[in-house]
Amino acid sequence: MESWSTFGGDLHLDLTGRRARGLGLRAALEDALREAVQDGRLAPGTRLPSSRALGGDLGVARNTVVEAYTQLAAEGWLTSRRGSGTTVAARATPSRPVSCPAEPASGPAIRYDLRPGRPDLSLFPRTAWLAAARRALATAPHDAFGYGNPLGRIELRRALAGYLARVRGVRTDPAHILLCSGYTQGLALLGRALSDRGTGTLAVEAYGLPRHREVARFAGPATEPLPLDEAGARTDLLAGSRAGAVLLTPAHQFPLGAPLPAARRQAAVEWARERDGFVIEDDYDGEFRYDRQPVGSMQGLDPERVVYAGTASKSLAPGLRIAWLALPGALVEPLARLKTLADGQSGVLDQLTLAELITSGTYDRHVRRCRLHYRRRRDRLVAALAERAPDVRVTGIAAGLHAVLQLPDGAPPEAELLARAAAAGLAVGALADCLDDPRQAPRAAPALVIGYGTPPEYAFAGALDALCTLLEPLGRPSR
Known part of the structure; x- marks a missing residue:
């Protein structure tokens, strides 16, 4: 018995319109197949459904399909071989090829990527992830694969509540954690919920991620x-603002790198209480600390006024699209409703796998390995610049995956440096691009923002050399 899986899959053919134009059934089928080959929907080599399967799908006799296939094979559109089924002939090139939009011109190819905000994807723990996924699948209840709680799987919310309390000092429980499809979605949901509450303005740090x-x-x-x-966000100025909420990166300001002092954290929390507002704490790289003690979360100061936002994008990979919000009680129901409207729930398989990684201790071990890896990367960056570009000052390096390079007096504008870097196949960031309002007074000297986490290990030495070659001439007296 011929099977659908063996002799081709579904095939959309419109016979109704052709029959309405007066074509017979076989002629309509031949015309529809011929057009599908001509316009490229059926590419050369594509295997067609068996005559029995296609006839059953279209509601026509099998012999009608056989005759149509035979005619098109005689015309050179199809190829039929006993035991091999029917395929689109290799010489049947489309007369109207299907075209894809051209890739936008992007200048020279990037050989070395030192843009900030990206981890070393080669560190993703494939073997551990696969093992955890197998364990999670083996033990998951059947209802895990149905429509579930918009807050996310309880297994991961429980694991995160314990992990965040232990590692970041977050005070929460599973009922107050919302799992999102990435931090971007979490921020969008928060923005909508705050807007629905009447918050018309969100204060943001003057330097931050434009997106x-x-x-x-x-x-x-x-x-x-x-x-x-130099100490971070001026939270003392919130009282004079129009804002009803504020977005901060208190553990490691992006991109300048300073941790927010305790007094300024307290000032932001007190402002939120008085304003009946909220602080959104973006803890984008809170697990990566090198030269100082870890800075606890702001959320621990007042869980009813601070939303804690974390993500697996730096510790694991941004492609997983896993992030979490520890919410004040007043925001749980509104965020759950908005999450339901946005996408119902995030994918459960990765949630179950991450929960298994955390509860087994594998995630902690992975983070420690990554922390050592990135600290060595940072040290190599600092040493290379000290040797080859000593007039460049490196700041913001006590934590995270990026550094700010303060350029010496007389350095060309950032845009010119970025163009030079691109011509050499090097991608870097400019501090000016992180400025919220271009009308603000520019910094006294240009600066670059370098992400030292991105290149895989085999490319890091080359990336450092390309960066130093770009910066070596800066600060040297002209002759």
Whole structure:
């Protein structure tokens, strides 16, 4: 008996319109197949369904399909071999090829990627992830694969509640944790929920990730820049702002790198209490600390006024699209409702796998290995610049996966340096691109933002050499 899986899959053919134009059944089938080959929907080599399967699907006699296949084979459109089924002939090139949009011109190819915000993807623990996925699948209840709680699987919410309390000092429980399809979705949901509560303006750090500001504005609130100094965000200025909520990176300000002092954290929390507002704590790389003690979460100061946002994007991989929000009680129901409207729930298989990694201790061991790896990367970056570009000052390196390179007096504008880097196949970031309001006074000297986590190990030495070659001439007196 011929099987559908052996002799081809589903095939969409419109016979109704052709029959309405007066074509007979066989002629309509031949015309539809011929057109599908001509316009490229059926590429050369594509195996067609068996005559019995296609006839059953279209509601026509098998002999009608056999005759149509035979005619098209005689015309050279199809090839039929006994025991091998019917395929589209290799010489049947489409007369109207299906075209894809051209890739936008992007200049020279990137050989070395030192843009910030990206981990070394070669560190993803494939073997451990696969083993955890197998264990999770073997023990998962049947209802795990149905429509579930929009907050996410209870296994991962329980695991995260314990892990975040132990590692980041977060005070929460599984009922207050929402699992999101990436931090971007979490921020969008928060922006919409805050807007629904009447928050018209969200304060954001004057330097930050542009995409996050765009996401917040798209979700509803306008954004208002909060000034920074060498100690981080000026939370004392919140009282004079229009904002009803503030987005902060208190553990490691992005991109400048300072941890927010305790007094400023307390000031932000007290402002939120007085304003009946909220602090959104973006803890994007809170697990990676090198030269100082880990800084606990702001959320621990007041779990009813601070939303804690974390992600697996840096510790594992951004492609997993796993993030979490530890929510104040007042935001749980609104966020759950919005999550239901957005996508119902995030994929459960990766949630179950991550829960298994955390509860088995594998995740902790992986993070420790990554922390050592990135610290060595940072040390190599600092040593190379000290030797070859000593006039460049490296800052913001006590934590995280990026550094700010303060360039010496007389250095060319950042845009010119980025163009030079691109011509050499090197991708870097510019500090000016992180500025919220371009009308703000520019910094006294240009600076680059370098992500030292991105290149795989085999490419890191080359990336460092390319960076040093770019920066070596800076600061040297002209002759």
